[in-house]
Amino acid sequence: MELPQELVDAILYHIGDLSSLKSCSLVATTFAYSARRQIFEKIEISAFPLPSSNSTGRKFYELLSSSPHIAPLVKDLRIVLIQPNKLVENTPPSHEADSRELSLVLCYLINLTRISLLQNGSKLGGKFRSTKWDSMEDDLKTALVRVFSSSRLEAVHLRGFSIESPRQLLSLFSQAVSLKEMALSRLYFTQYEPWPESQPWRPQLRTLLVNDNYSSACCPYLMNPQICLEHVSTLTLVTTSVELRHKMIQATGVESLHLTVYDRIECTPDTFGANLRFIHSWSGEILDILGTIFETCPPNSPLEHILIDGRIDLQSRNYRNINATIEATVDRLCALRTIEIRTIPEHAILLHNGRRWFKLRYPR
Structure with missing residues (x-):
């Protein structure tokens, strides 16, 4: 049967x-x-600047050529551009050697809903390498633009690219009406022409990640009034600018906030917004950020969960009093359900104040 x-x-x-x-x-x-x-x-392929038998992009192209029925099954494509550890004389720009195969692969994949185009994390002269968008082969750019502008596309991740301007970047996705997730990391701009205020850019983004470290700042150019971020419910920010952090949070209807904090976090009651239910932060000093959240979060906040990764100063007086500090504060935040602190090494205990459970992770 x-x-x-x-x-x-x-x-x-x-x-x-x-x-x-x-x-x-x-x-x-x-x-x-x-x-x-x-x-x-879900497929991950690699591309090399020089011809290589190890190029999974070339192997995948050969597979699609011999078995075209596979192509409609691929929904999520991750392309990693691999740079050599050392520069080779007369080495062509990244991905040129594999650009034909990559462009043909993209032409086969008509059902893509997610695409990631990532420069590998190698450094040159203390700076992360980047791939120049305008130096890529025309056939590869054409194939990528077709994918980026597809009405099927729901998620995109770009990392390690040098792009002419914020306007050029956003224009790649101006026709992607189904775009719900976007991640922008280590992007470099050679010019700073913003998105035109006379032209709306309104994808239905629900998830947004912006990493401005080691690159040009994307955040200011996403603050254009013609760019709609009000539907973003999950926001991840890696930036050293406190001002940009505040503006980005306030421009969204964020429910789940993920932050990397390099200095003492600065919060106001408006930082938490009317919809924030979950906050996750990495911090160099856990107790500082936890104390700031407790001090500034308004009592009527819908915040339910706090998760903090980072370090704790074991000699700190605040560390020795952490349990008392949490128990003295949680009653003020009526919606709060869990607090989780994660450090290395990890040890977990549960705190209970009669009504709710709080999970704490901290060194023995």
Whole structure:
């Protein structure tokens, strides 16, 4: 008796490892499609500046050429541009050698909903390397623009690129009406032409990550009144500018906030907003940021969960009094349910004040 396809799909959905999925694809015809769909749904390929037999981009192109039925199964594509450790004389710009294969791969993949284009994390002269968008081969740029402007595209991640201006960057996605997630990391601008105020840019973004460290600042150029961020509910910010951090938070309807704080965080009651329910921060000094949140978060805030990663000064008087500090403060924040502090090494205890549980992680 054959199993219903829905049951087969449900079984294979809970199989996590690739080798098991490959084995399942050989069991029966009803298993084959569901297993292959999971195997090829998310693909990562690499591209090298010089011809290389190790280029997974080239191998994937050969696979698609011989088995075109695989292409519609791919929904999430991650392209990693690999730079050599040392510069080689007359080395062509990154990805030129594989640009033809990459552009053809992108032409095959008509059902993409997510794409990541990432420069690997190597440094040169103390600075992260970047790939110049305008120096890329025309066929590859054309293929990428087609994907970026697709009405199917829901998520995009760009890291390590040198782009002419914020206007050029945002124009790549001006037609992506389904875009809900965007991550922008280590982007460098050669000019600073902002998005025109006469032209609205209104993707339905729900998740936004901006990392301004080691690169030009994206945050100021996303503050244009014609750029709609009010639907963003999950916001991740890595920036040293307190002012930009405040403006970005206030421009969104953020419910889940993720921050990397390099100095003492500065908060006002407006920082938390009317919708904020979860805050996650990495900080060089956990107790400072925790104390600031407690001091400035308004009593009527809907904040339910606090998660902080970082370091604790074991000699600090605040550290020795941390339990008392939390228990003395939580009654003021009526919606608060959990506080989790994570450090290395980790040790967990639960605090309970009669009504709610609080999870604390701190060194022994």
